[in-house]
Amino acid sequence: MMNFRKRKIKWGFVFFFTPVFLWLSLLFVMPHLELLRLSFVGTDYYGKSGFTLGNYAAFFTEPAYWLTFARTATYSIVITLIVLMIALPMAFYITKVVGLRVRGLLNLMVIVPFWVSVLIRVYGWMIILRESGIINRVLIGLGIWKTPMEMLYNDVSLVIGLVHTNLLFMLVPIIGVMDSLDDSLIEAASNLGANKLMVWWKIILPHCMSGIMSGSIIVFMLITGSYITPSLMGGKNSQWFTQQIYNQFIIAFNWNQGAAFGLLLLAISSLIVWIALKVTRQKLGEVVK
Amino acid sequence: MSIDLSVKNVSKRFGSFTAVDNVSFDVETGKFFSILGPSGCGKTTLLRMIAGFYDFSSGSIAIRGMDMTDVEANKRPVKLVFQHLALFPMMDVKENIAFGLRRRGEKGIAVRKKVENMLERVGLPGYGDKRINQLSGGQMQRVAIARCLVLEPVVLLLDEPLGALDLKLREHMKVELKKLQTEIGTTFVYITHDQSEAMVMSDYVAVMNQGRFEQVDTPQNLYYNPATSFVAQFVGENNKITGKLEKDESGRFFIILEGGVKIWVAKPATVGVGEQVEVFVRPGAMGINPETTPDSMNKVNTIVKAVLFDGGNSGLLCVMEGSSRELIVKLPQNVPYDVRVNDRVCVAWDPSKSVCFRSAGVKTYDEL
Numbered sequence: 175m176m177n178f179r180k181r182k183i184k185w186g187f188v189f190f191f192t193p194v195f196l197w198l199s200l201l202f203v204m205p206h207l208e209l210l211r212l213s214f215v216g217t218d219y220y221g222k223s224g225f226t227l228g229n230y231a232a233f234f235t236e237p238a239y240w241l242t243f244a245r246t247a248t249y250s251i252v253i254t255l256i257v258l259m260i261a262l263p264m265a266f267y268i269t270k271v272v273g274l275r276v277r278g279l280l281n282l283m284v285i286v287p288f289w290v291s292v293l294i295r296v297y298g299w300m301i302i303l304r305e306s307g308i309i310n311r312v313l314i315g316l317g318i319w320k321t322p323m324e325m326l327y328n329d330v331s332l333v334i335g336l337v338h339t340n341l342l343f344m345l346v347p348i349i350g351v352m353d354s355l356d357d358s359l360i361e362a363a364s365n366l367g368a369n370k371l372m373v374w375w376k377i378i379l380p381h382c383m384s385g386i387m388s389g390s391i392i393v394f395m396l397i398t399g400s401y402i403t404p405s406l407m408g409g410k411n412s413q414w415f416t417q418q419i420y421n422q423f424i425i426a427f428n429w430n431q432g433a434a435f436g437l438l439l440l441a442i443s444s445l446i447v448w449i450a451l452k453v454t455r456q457k458l459g460e461v462v463k
Numbered sequence: 464m465s466i467d468l469s470v471k472n473v474s475k476r477f478g479s480f481t482a483v484d485n486v487s488f489d490v491e492t493g494k495f496f497s498i499l500g501p502s503g504c505g506k507t508t509l510l511r512m513i514a515g516f517y518d519f520s521s522g523s524i525a526i527r528g529m530d531m532t533d534v535e536a537n538k539r540p541v542k543l544v545f546q547h548l549a550l551f552p553m554m555d556v557k558e559n560i561a562f563g564l565r566r567r568g569e570k571g572i573a574v575r576k577k578v579e580n581m582l583e584r585v586g587l588p589g590y591g592d593k594r595i596n597q598l599s600g601g602q603m604q605r606v607a608i609a610r611c612l613v614l615e616p617v618v619l620l621l622d623e624p625l626g627a628l629d630l631k632l633r634e635h636m637k638v639e640l641k642k643l644q645t646e647i648g649t650t651f652v653y654i655t656h657d658q659s660e661a662m663v664m665s666d667y668v669a670v671m672n673q674g675r676f677e678q679v680d681t682p683q684n685l686y687y688n689p690a691t692s693f694v695a696q697f698v699g700e701n702n703k704i705t706g707k708l709e710k711d712e713s714g715r716f717f718i719i720l721e722g723g724v725k726i727w728v729a730k731p732a733t734v735g736v737g738e739q740v741e742v743f744v745r746p747g748a749m750g751i752n753p754e755t756t757p758d759s760m761n762k763v764n765t766i767v768k769a770v771l772f773d774g775g776n777s778g779l780l781c782v783m784e785g786s787s788r789e790l791i792v793k794l795p796q797n798v799p800y801d802v803r804v805n806d807r808v809c810v811a812w813d814p815s816k817s818v819c820f821r822s823a824g825v826k827t828y829d830e831l
Binding site for chain 2: 362
């Protein structure tokens with residue numbers, strides 16, 4: 175009897191698992207396996223293709239490649255930290271300072287801009303910052319500047335764009351964990367003699383760590399993988415590594431090189447996330463909860 | 464006696480609502496002082512003002528003679544045990560207790576010594592490495608108190624810390640707290656809505672209602688000589704009999720109930736003849752079926768509606784004949800009584816054991 179029951183196919187499980195399995199295997203696992211294969215394929219002078227490590231070697235031997243990569247990784251970390259620094263006080267203000275009604279309004283004000291596509295938001299910043307943009311016009315109108323100044327296409331505009339386009343993804347998980355922090359813990363710390371800095375350091379940050387890490391992982395991954403914002407707001411000297419991948423695939427039509435770059439980006443950004451988790455002693459399982 | 468905590472004419476208004484209305488009191492060093500009141504009476508607001516979490520609208524608060532108006536919450540020599548304890552779950556027991564010491568800049572061996580001493584004192588030796596979620600309710604209670612006491616505060620404030628415990632543990636912790644307070648001699652200010660907690664532990668109790676203090680006195684005086692109708696109702700069980708106050712030729716006061724029943728009343732302090740009054744008689748002050756009664760005693764014929772068995776605290780719910788007024792009468796413990804529902808019993812009491820106030824219309828629960 176028991177054996178019979180065990181052998182029965184669980185149709186409910188099959189029904190719900192199949193789409194997930196197909197989704198993951200067809201759109202995620204298979205393409206990546208194909209990319210992995212492609213990245214080890216090279217074509218020699220005679221047009222014959224075969225196994226090679228040359229695509230990876232090219233990355234390390236050509237400074238333009240790995241310098242762009244290092245720049246991208248460093249900037250991604252810095253921008254993630256900037257986003258965190260902005261999101262923490264915002265989340266605190268929204269969850270702990272204002273009343274319920276204002277809170278709803280503020281939440282809405284945070285979310286509504288994200289209903290608009292990234293492209294439009296980036297163009298919005300371009301309208302503000304460009305040579306004939308709002309800031310230049312106002313400052314010239316007030317007589318503070320004589321001639322318009324180009325504020326776009328540099329590292330600062332790149333950072334501004336990436337911070338703004340990714341803020342929400344940091345804010346939402348942090349608001350979630352901060353909301354679950356009992357106000358009386360903050361009061362108790364203060365009652366026991368802690369100043370504001372110590373309340374943040376000893377109570378709020380440890381409590382919010384899982385939200386901070388999950389927000390940081392999302393934002394970091396989104397930033398390293400972003401293409402539109404760096405392309406539109408970064409200058410010629412602010413190359414992003416995704417642009418290198420794009421160049422290989424679309425312009426040089428070198429899929430093998432592009433595949434190697436894509437996998438390197440995935441590998442090293444995963445490594446950075448892993449290190450960050452180790453350093454903050456967080457477990458991935460808790461962070462993604 | 465020196466004064467540890469002095470509150471003078473303190474008020475707190477939230478918009479048009481007055482949560483605390485011109486409250487003044489002093490707490491002497493080493494005393495256990497309770498503020499007793501129903502929920503929403505303003506006692507928590509008052510406590511939070513003492514701790515520095517709220518500014519007050521007017522008045523002043525001083526601790527050991529030092530004015531606290533401009534002193535930040537984290538600089539005040541008062542420590543607060545929170546209603547839900549607010550232990551830090553991200554730290555273990557010893558870090559919880561050491562938290563305040565470290566904020567003062569104390570380090571190393573000295574901190575460890577103090578923490579260990581404190582754990583021993585509250586009966587939790589060797590618990591330093593436990594996580595907060597490994598503790599039982601009573602143990603968490605003790606850690607919360609230890610965390611405050613290790614800082615040797617001038618005044619320890621306690622915000623209904625026993626509220627979340629189950630009954631048996633609460634009874635036990637009541638005695639423990641009182642013992643601890645007597646041992647260490649720190650001034651305690653305890654707020655609660657549970658009159659038995661306040662009565663058992665306190666040297667002085669302030670009964671609070673609608674933002675005001677009704678009476679500040681010893682538990683005994685609150686019980687036997689309540690100053691207001693609210694105190695009479697809120698502290699201990701009491702029977703309330705309402706009527707119009709009258710006086711006969713010999714100067715004795717009484718009220719007449721339905722059916723001509725005359726209830727003698729002890730000479731009221733503040734009420735005049737002809738006014739509506741509330742007369743309070745403790746269930747324990749009444750006797751059942753007395754054999755002989757002097758004329759000066761009140762005697763009321765009643766019918767038993769229910770026998771309320773509660774061990775040593777058993778009583779009868781009686782209804783007066785000729786009216787629907789209810790009386791709760793305590794059953795004496797030394798004499799076995801065989802009373803059943805619908806029996807007729809005569810309830811008698813000495814008028815001097817009753818108190819009489821002008822009708823205030825205060826309800827401590829949803830009376831009919």
